[in-house]
Amino acid sequence: MSFYIPIGPQHxxxxxxxxxxxxVEGEQVIDVEINVSYTHRGIExxxxxRDYMKGIFLAERICGICNAAHTLCYxxxxxxxLGKEIPPRAKYLRLIVEELSRIHSHxxxxxxxxxxxxxxxxxMYVWRDREKVLDLLETITGNRVVTAYNTxxxxxxxxxxxxxxxxxxxxxYLEERTKYFKKVVMEEPTVLVRxxxxxxxxxxxxxxxxxxxxxxxxxxxxxxxxxDDPYIAHDEVPFNVVTYDTCDVYxxxxxxxxEILECINMVRYSLDHLPSGEYRIxxxxxxxxxxxxxxxxxxxxxxxxxxxxxxxxxxxPYRYKVRTPTLANIPSTARMLTSRGDxxxxxxxxxxxxxSIDPCLCCTGRxxxxxxxxxxxxxxxxxxxxxxxxxxxERHD
Amino acid sequence: MNEExxxxxxxxxxxxxxxxxxxPMKRRVFVEVSKxxxxxxxxxxxxxxxxxxxxxxxxxxxxxxxEVIAHIGYGISVSVKVKISxxxxxxxxxxxxxRGVELYEREAYDLLGIVFKGNPNLKRFIxxxxxxxxxxxxxxxxxxxxxxxxx
Numbered sequence: 346m347s348f349y350i351p352i353g354p355q356h357x358x359x360x361x362x363x364x365x366x367x368x369v370e371g372e373q374v375i376d377v378e379i380n381v382s383y384t385h386r387g388i389e390x391x392x393x394x395r396d397y398m399k400g401i402f403l404a405e406r407i408c409g410i411c412n413a414a415h416t417l418c419y420x421x422x423x424x425x426x427l428g429k430e431i432p433p434r435a436k437y438l439r440l441i442v443e444e445l446s447r448i449h450s451h452x453x454x455x456x457x458x459x460x461x462x463x464x465x466x467x468x469m470y471v472w473r474d475r476e477k478v479l480d481l482l483e484t485i486t487g488n489r490v491v492t493a494y495n496t497x498x499x500x501x502x503x504x505x506x507x508x509x510x511x512x513x514x515x516x517x518y519l520e521e522r523t524k525y526f527k528k529v530v531m532e533e534p535t536v537l538v539r540x541x542x543x544x545x546x547x548x549x550x551x552x553x554x555x556x557x558x559x560x561x562x563x564x565x566x567x568x569x570x571x572x573d574d575p576y577i578a579h580d581e582v583p584f585n586v587v588t589y590d591t592c593d594v595y596x597x598x599x600x601x602x603x604e605i606l607e608c609i610n611m612v613r614y615s616l617d618h619l620p621s622g623e624y625r626i627x628x629x630x631x632x633x634x635x636x637x638x639x640x641x642x643x644x645x646x647x648x649x650x651x652x653x654x655x656x657x658x659x660x661x662p663y664r665y666k667v668r669t670p671t672l673a674n675i676p677s678t679a680r681m682l683t684s685r686g687d688x689x690x691x692x693x694x695x696x697x698x699x700x701s702i703d704p705c706l707c708c709t710g711r712x713x714x715x716x717x718x719x720x721x722x723x724x725x726x727x728x729x730x731x732x733x734x735x736x737x738x739e740r741h742d
Numbered sequence: 743m744n745e746e747x748x749x750x751x752x753x754x755x756x757x758x759x760x761x762x763x764x765x766p767m768k769r770r771v772f773v774e775v776s777k778x779x780x781x782x783x784x785x786x787x788x789x790x791x792x793x794x795x796x797x798x799x800x801x802x803x804x805x806x807x808x809e810v811i812a813h814i815g816y817g818i819s820v821s822v823k824v825k826i827s828x829x830x831x832x833x834x835x836x837x838x839x840x841r842g843v844e845l846y847e848r849e850a851y852d853l854l855g856i857v858f859k860g861n862p863n864l865k866r867f868i869x870x871x872x873x874x875x876x877x878x879x880x881x882x883x884x885x886x887x888x889x890x891x892x893x
Binding site: 381387390394637638653668 | 769800816869
């Protein structure tokens with residue numbers, strides 16, 4: 346006899362708005378239906394109302410953690426439309442910030458994964474060390490999480506020799522800690538029991554269901570946009586594409602931990618070979634790209650990110666399309682969460698299996714405030730938001 | 743295989759059904775094909791040319807017609823574009839040759855009202871469950887309300 350168990354949209358297992366309807370027989374999951382429609386914010390429509398410069402800020406807010414990847418993809422896309430090449434120093438600086446935010450994202454995820462299997466000590470350790478990366482990002486860009494670093498034509502700030510020294514020092518610390526985390530993950534029975542042979546995604550399925558990023562690489566497929574379609578300085582900075590072939594959650598953890606080590610080396614290499622010169626080309630505040638279309642791809646921490654833009658010659662994009670990695674990984678997740686043959690999914694494994702794709706729902710459904718009854722949507726001004734929050738505060742005080 | 747070879751192979755195979763080809767930059771190819779052979783072109787790219795991966799499906803409201811663009815490939819990105827009329831926004835689904843695109847097609851269906859014939863699960867995906875039928879926010883005739891200053 347089978348039952349349905351809904352998990353979400355609000356659930357302690359996964360603090361993001363998502364509904365998973367599981368069909369279970371006893372302890373075994375036999376089918377799953379995923380609904381991601383709770384956070385649609387209308388961002389694609391929002392791009393059509395903003396000029397290209399304001400679009401940077403909107404792109405930044407598609408996802409808090411991958412903000413560097415989103416602005417990179419956006420600015421790169423607009424530069425491709427304009428036919429502009431950014432200075433070599435800007436390419437390296439973009440790469441440094443991109444890789445630092447990848448370290449940040451992977452560490453954050455490692456902590457959450459530890460939390461999901463009930464290993465709170467590792468969670469605390471990882472999140473403590475993640476502060477180091479946030480401090481670095483703050484030193485370089487001025488902001489801890491939402492970096493606001495990339496702009497059309499280059500980056501907003503340069504780095505000084507003092508900052509460089511600070512980065513190197515923190516990287517040494519992070520490298521040592523990451524090696525320790527890798528040792529913990531590979532030796533600690535708590536982690537091994539909960540992750541090995543859990544959430545299997547075979548290589549053939551990963552290709553057929555169009556999985557991207559670490560999920561694809563943990564299934565043994567060697568694909569990384571940084572290697573296959575190099576952008577910014579990735580054709581000059583060497584790195585290894587990390588793959589593991591056990592196809593389970595354990596492989597996904599190891600792929601991300603090894604990627605942190607690769608990122609550290611890439612940042613070091615970029616600091617050693619940082620070209621001199623300008624860090625941006627000045628662009629007018631209002632840019633009008635010629636009519637045309639462009640596709641830009643970036644390897645975000647969660648996987649391949651695709652932006653598509655069409656210009657009609659005006660100062661606003663005619664159409665802007667974003668395809669985020671979590672959306673691409675949802676069919677594969679449904680596959681991982683379904684028992685088949687000898688492979689059995691237990692209810693207790695749901696959090697870590699779903700967590701293993703590093704889901705980010707705010708980038709998957711993108712939209713604004715929606716008035717469902719009147720079929721209208723609107724955007725709040727800053728003052729309205731402040732007033733609303735004050736009112737709420739009074740009411741619940 | 744480089745960008746020009748892909749275009750040459752496609753032209754040889756499909757002849758005048760390929761309307762337009764562009765290589766705007768390295769590793770980017772834009773191909774416009776007629777509606778009838780859209781599925782065949784995607785199938786040919788995925789299986790015969792071994793490009794394996796569909797990255798996304800974009801729907802565009804281009805004022806007098808709709809466009810559906812399938813972005814294909816791991817390294818080189820080939821964008822296959824099809825124009826369809828606004829009176830009958832129907833196109834063949836590629837779900838049966840590429841299983842992972844179901845959600846991409848549902849997204850375009852939800853936001854633009856393009857019907858993908860043959861998609862087994864074509865229903866609401868991104869918009870709220872009680873969003874009114876027949877209102878498609880990404881169409882150009884849909885106007886979102888702009889913020890008003892506070893008084």
